[in-house]
Amino acid sequence: MSQAPAISPTREKDFPEWYQQVVRAADMAENSEVRGCMVIKPWGYGLWENIQRQLDVKFKETGHVNAYFPLLIPLSYLEKEAEHAEGFATECAVVTHHRLEAQKQPDGTTKMIPTGKLEEPFVIRPTSETIIGAAFARWVQSYRDLPLLINQWANVMRWEMRPRLFLRTAEFLWQEGHTAHETFEEAMDETKLMHKVYADFMRNHLALPVIPGEKTENERFPGAVNTFTVEAMVQDRKAIQAGTSHYLGQNFAKAANIQFLGRDNTRQFAHTTSWGVSTRMIGTLIMAHGDDDGVIIPPRVAPSQIVILPVTPKPDTRQEVIDSCEALAKTLRAQTFHGEPLRVHVDKRDLQGGAKNWEWIKKGVPLRIEIGPRDITSRSVAVCRRDQGPKAKEFMGKEDFLQNVTELLQEIQDALLARATAMRDSNMKKLDTLEEFKAFFAEGAPGGFALMHWAGSNDEEDQIAKDMKVTIRCVPLSDEFAEEGKCFLTGKPSQRRVVFARSY
Numbered sequence: 001m002s003q004a005p006a007i008s009p010t011r012e013k014d015f016p017e018w019y020q021q022v023v024r025a026a027d028m029a030e031n032s033e034v035r036g037c038m039v040i041k042p043w044g045y046g047l048w049e050n051i052q053r054q055l056d057v058k059f060k061e062t063g064h065v066n067a068y069f070p071l072l073i074p075l076s077y078l079e080k081e082a083e084h085a086e087g088f089a090t091e092c093a094v095v096t097h098h099r100l101e102a103q104k105q106p107d108g109t110t111k112m113i114p115t116g117k118l119e120e121p122f123v124i125r126p127t128s129e130t131i132i133g134a135a136f137a138r139w140v141q142s143y144r145d146l147p148l149l150i151n152q153w154a155n156v157m158r159w160e161m162r163p164r165l166f167l168r169t170a171e172f173l174w175q176e177g178h179t180a181h182e183t184f185e186e187a188m189d190e191t192k193l194m195h196k197v198y199a200d201f202m203r204n205h206l207a208l209p210v211i212p213g214e215k216t217e218n219e220r221f222p223g224a225v226n227t228f229t230v231e232a233m234v235q236d237r238k239a240i241q242a243g244t245s246h247y248l249g250q251n252f253a254k255a256a257n258i259q260f261l262g263r264d265n266t267r268q269f270a271h272t273t274s275w276g277v278s279t280r281m282i283g284t285l286i287m288a289h290g291d292d293d294g295v296i297i298p299p300r301v302a303p304s305q306i307v308i309l310p311v312t313p314k315p316d317t318r319q320e321v322i323d324s325c326e327a328l329a330k331t332l333r334a335q336t337f338h339g340e341p342l343r344v345h346v347d348k349r350d351l352q353g354g355a356k357n358w359e360w361i362k363k364g365v366p367l368r369i370e371i372g373p374r375d376i377t378s379r380s381v382a383v384c385r386r387d388q389g390p391k392a393k394e395f396m397g398k399e400d401f402l403q404n405v406t407e408l409l410q411e412i413q414d415a416l417l418a419r420a421t422a423m424r425d426s427n428m429k430k431l432d433t434l435e436e437f438k439a440f441f442a443e444g445a446p447g448g449f450a451l452m453h454w455a456g457s458n459d460e461e462d463q464i465a466k467d468m469k470v471t472i473r474c475v476p477l478s479d480e481f482a483e484e485g486k487c488f489l490t491g492k493p494s495q496r497r498v499v500f501a502r503s504y
Helices: 015-025 042-061 075-080 082-091 129-139 184-204 251-256 280-289 315-333 353-363 373-378 398-426 434-440 458-468
Strands: 029-031 038-040 072-074 093-104 110-124 148-157 171-181 211-214 226-233 239-247 259-261 267-269 271-278 306-310 344-346 367-371 380-385 394-397 428-430 449-453 471-476 482-486 493-501
Touching: 015 029, 015 280, 038 042, 042 148, 042 171, 042 184, 042 280, 072 075, 072 129, 075 082, 075 110, 075 129, 082 129, 082 251, 129 148, 129 171, 129 251, 129 271, 171 184, 184 211, 184 226, 184 239, 184 271, 211 493, 226 280, 226 471, 226 493, 239 280, 251 271, 271 280, 280 398, 306 315, 306 353, 315 344, 315 367, 315 373, 315 398, 353 367, 367 373, 367 398, 373 380, 380 398, 394 398, 398 428, 434 449, 458 471
Parallel strands: 306 344, 306 367, 428 449
Antiparallel strands: 029 038, 072 110, 093 110, 148 171, 171 271, 211 226, 211 471, 226 239, 239 271, 259 267, 367 380, 380 394, 449 493, 471 493, 482 493
């Protein structure tokens, strides 16, 4: 008799609810008392810390430095960039007062009443182009001051009406890179470089086979000239925009007056970029890799890559087993995986072994190691891989395990990427007619990524989105999508297929 899954409902029965339940079961996050906001718990935050640290290394390797800018943005700053501000206007949270006063109510209670109205309201940053642009305008005087390569790790707020843990919350964590350049060519090279950094990171660290591409005009970041995206498919065959990199042209430079004296001794406006990823990557990872027993976390970013579970059936053997587990953990921590010390945890809690084992299965730790009194005598360990079934177990000699542990972790990393790639490829179809397109996204149909020739207008693109809740996720950059054909809607010539999908 097969064992019932740990998560109910299963992915097949109700994917959105499965997602909510698996986040809770893995103890990664919970909804807070503030509507639309979340508490990121230690296991979820540990995952974010690893993502942040590893990405930060890549940013610094490409010449960027970190800074911090104010949370509050004067409303007048947003008014300078009308197109940009309009794109976020309905999501803005606005601070209008600077003081609270206690006032007695007729029923005897006391209420805190906002007083001290601000002369100019502040917007809690939905993104920081305008306030960083104001700083850049102060910092840039000559072409010799360029390029400016700045990154910020911060929180932002966008007043989300339909929140979902990690994927869409009113407040979330992210990084936002902002750079200023002397020429178009330098700025575009920067935009494409960071786009590639994201694509490589998601593939090699998060085991997500994203499709790098460019957004259509309709889907661009507000105020951008070009927006490049990395699109991931999750297990319900919807797309998630996992990260974006924008060439902003001189639009923001003109709004913020970022001018410099050029090599020809004339005043010129800088070319700027911005690029960012957020805690949405965690939601993407869960939806792409998780199963009906919980989260599965790729080893490169797992908060703990190995959890050692002492098996102590008799109280008089408990300390000996724990000492053996601690000694193994110390030896493991001396090894490295992709240049970082192995992250190893010994779970010494006085709980039943089955309960502890299932907790770590649900949390998605890559390797679980069991050690009991007999294992100490035989110098062996029981090894359980999270990318395999919950009952799968292999007994290995301790020396063999120590010698091969990093190879095991890499096998899990590679297996997750291969599994996600196979799922994506089996649900990505080349279609050529409107009838095929409608059938692919019809109610009750599996859906996925439809690769279509496209040469329609912005209005026609909007109409498809309105009628079918399907959008162009990106115009892929890879040559494998380049082929001559005719637009499935207009019949006009097309040189490349684009990706249509429903999305989160």
